[in-house]
Amino acid sequence: MKREDAIGAAGATPATSRLSPSGEALRVRIWRGDESGGYQEFDVPRLESQTVLDVVTYVQRVLDPTLAYRFACRVGMCGSCAMTVNGQARWTCRTHVSKVVSDGTLEIAPLHNLPVVRDLVTDMTPFFDKWARAKGQFKGDRTRRDDFARVEPASVQRRRVDAGIECIGCGVCYSSCDVVTWNPDYLGPAALNRAWTLANDVRDVAQRDRLAAVAGDAGCHACHTQMTCTERCPKGIEPTAGINGLKRMVAVAALKGDL
Amino acid sequence: MNTRTQVLLWTAQRASAAVLAVFVLVHLAVIIYAVRNGLTAAEILGRTQGSAGWAAFYGLFVAAVSIHAPIGLRAVLGETLGWQGRGRDFALLLFALLLFAWGLRAVWAVTGA
Amino acid sequence: MMKNDYRSHNHPAYWAFVVHRVSGVLLTLFLPVHFWALAQALQGEARFDSFLRWTEQPLVKAGEVALILLLAAHLTGGVRVLMLEFLAWRGWQKNLLAGAAGATLVAGLAFMLNLWP
Numbered sequence: 317m318k319r320e321d322a323i324g325a326a327g328a329t330p331a332t333s334r335l336s337p338s339g340e341a342l343r344v345r346i347w348r349g350d351e352s353g354g355y356q357e358f359d360v361p362r363l364e365s366q367t368v369l370d371v372v373t374y375v376q377r378v379l380d381p382t383l384a385y386r387f388a389c390r391v392g393m394c395g396s397c398a399m400t401v402n403g404q405a406r407w408t409c410r411t412h413v414s415k416v417v418s419d420g421t422l423e424i425a426p427l428h429n430l431p432v433v434r435d436l437v438t439d440m441t442p443f444f445d446k447w448a449r450a451k452g453q454f455k456g457d458r459t460r461r462d463d464f465a466r467v468e469p470a471s472v473q474r475r476r477v478d479a480g481i482e483c484i485g486c487g488v489c490y491s492s493c494d495v496v497t498w499n500p501d502y503l504g505p506a507a508l509n510r511a512w513t514l515a516n517d518v519r520d521v522a523q524r525d526r527l528a529a530v531a532g533d534a535g536c537h538a539c540h541t542q543m544t545c546t547e548r549c550p551k552g553i554e555p556t557a558g559i560n561g562l563k564r565m566v567a568v569a570a571l572k573g574d575l
Numbered sequence: 576m577n578t579r580t581q582v583l584l585w586t587a588q589r590a591s592a593a594v595l596a597v598f599v600l601v602h603l604a605v606i607i608y609a610v611r612n613g614l615t616a617a618e619i620l621g622r623t624q625g626s627a628g629w630a631a632f633y634g635l636f637v638a639a640v641s642i643h644a645p646i647g648l649r650a651v652l653g654e655t656l657g658w659q660g661r662g663r664d665f666a667l668l669l670f671a672l673l674l675f676a677w678g679l680r681a682v683w684a685v686t687g688a
Numbered sequence: 689m690m691k692n693d694y695r696s697h698n699h700p701a702y703w704a705f706v707v708h709r710v711s712g713v714l715l716t717l718f719l720p721v722h723f724w725a726l727a728q729a730l731q732g733e734a735r736f737d738s739f740l741r742w743t744e745q746p747l748v749k750a751g752e753v754a755l756i757l758l759l760a761a762h763l764t765g766g767v768r769v770l771m772l773e774f775l776a777w778r779g780w781q782k783n784l785l786a787g788a789a790g791a792t793l794v795a796g797l798a799f800m801l802n803l804w805p
Contacts (some may be wrong), residue, residue, distance in 0.1 A: 403693055404695055428690045429689050474718025492692060492696050494697075540705055541769055541773070544696055544697070546698070548697050560773045560774075
């Protein structure tokens with residue numbers, strides 16, 4: 317079947333689905349509405365090498381144009397397409413249907429732990445607000461008149477930074493964390509991971525403020541090492557490791573009276 | 576409760592955990608040994624009565640557990656019941672003191688001469 | 689906001705968390721009972737002895753086995769958390785979990801074997 321046939325001719329979007337040549341259809345349940353809503357069922361042609369994002373796109377373009385969802389790069393670089401697929405947060409553009417389909421069905425919902433704007437779209441504001449609250453911004457004290465900072469790539473600190481620096485803020489870890497669900501103030505794995513990379517940045521001068529920001533009931537000490545964040549991170553980052561590192565750093569600072 | 580105090584609580588919890596790890600291992604070993612072929616009051620008290628060593632061991636054990644359990648409970652109450660603030664902390668302080676008092680009473684019961 | 693269910697909890701570190709939390713809560717509830725039981729000795733050896741006799745019932749013994757398992761699980765799980773938090777991150781933490789589960793079982797079995805030789 318040609319791609320154009322599958323998507324449908326311009327303008328004409330029949331309400332009924334079309335089956336793939338093999339006659340196989342995917343039964344897809346997609347969340348509609350906001351916090352109060354429900355799952356709507358669609359039949360989508362099953363194709364080879366299909367991703368979950370392909371499925372959502374098919375539904376919106378062919379079956380129901382009112383479906384709201386987010387995506388951008390569709391090649392696993394931006395993190396915009398993160399959604400909950402069969403109960404687990406994932407990048408839908410990098411999730412092959414064949415890998416997650418169970419019993420010929422798929423359940424697609426918005427990311428958990430975030431306010432639902434509509435259908436599959438969440439409000440990422442709380443996620444990034446916590447990033448800021450964790451002092452997740454670099455603060456340096458050099459100017460253009462100073463020489464370059466020297467950061468030894470093989471140093472322990474830089475290797476720690478490297479392990480966590482690739483975070484693109486997709487929200488999968490935050491969505492997967494139960495402590496985020498149970499403790500509304502908890503900064504969450506992404507914000508704490510970013511704070512950890514900055515805490516190990518030898519150029520940064522806001523260390524004291526940052527440690528104070530990430531300590532306590534709303535900070536790293538609320539983590540119970542459930543490690544779902546580490547389990548689900550599409551970039552293989554281990555936020556639990558960074559959070560435990562922050563616990564150690566805060567303890568040392570507290571002992572020294574630096575907190 | 577300010578951040579510094581929260582950090583202190585976490586540290587106390589982990590420190591008491593480390594202490595308890597040792598004490599619980601000893602306690603488990605003692606129980607398993609003592610329970611062989613039944614258990615009588617005479618057997619237990621014969622070992623512990625008048626013993627300063629056992630009193631010290633179990634006294635410290637009680638102190639550590641009175642720190643460890645309430646702080647652990649604090650997180651559980653906050654996360655499952657949404658109970659935060661001074662009310663929770665006051666209740667847990669009370670619980671800690673009660674545990675300590677009951678625990679010392681139990682220690683006295685088996686070690687007091 | 690929507691919440692996670694069992695499908696995202698289906699991995700070993702999460703089970704370890706559940707075991708640790710449940711065992712901790714149950715042990716905390718047991719402690720006052722334990723202190724009360726020991727305090728029976730204050731009423732003299734005879735009173736303490738009759739209490740110990742009561743604990744020889746099969747149901748109570750089964751409860752004691754459960755308690756030993758809970759204690760062993762909480763201890764080994766706790767040591768695992770201490771190692772995760774205080775030692776530098778290493779990839780062998782999954783083996784730690786297995787070790788923790790194994791040690792728990794050993795403690796429980798040892799206790800049971802003592803009761804039923």
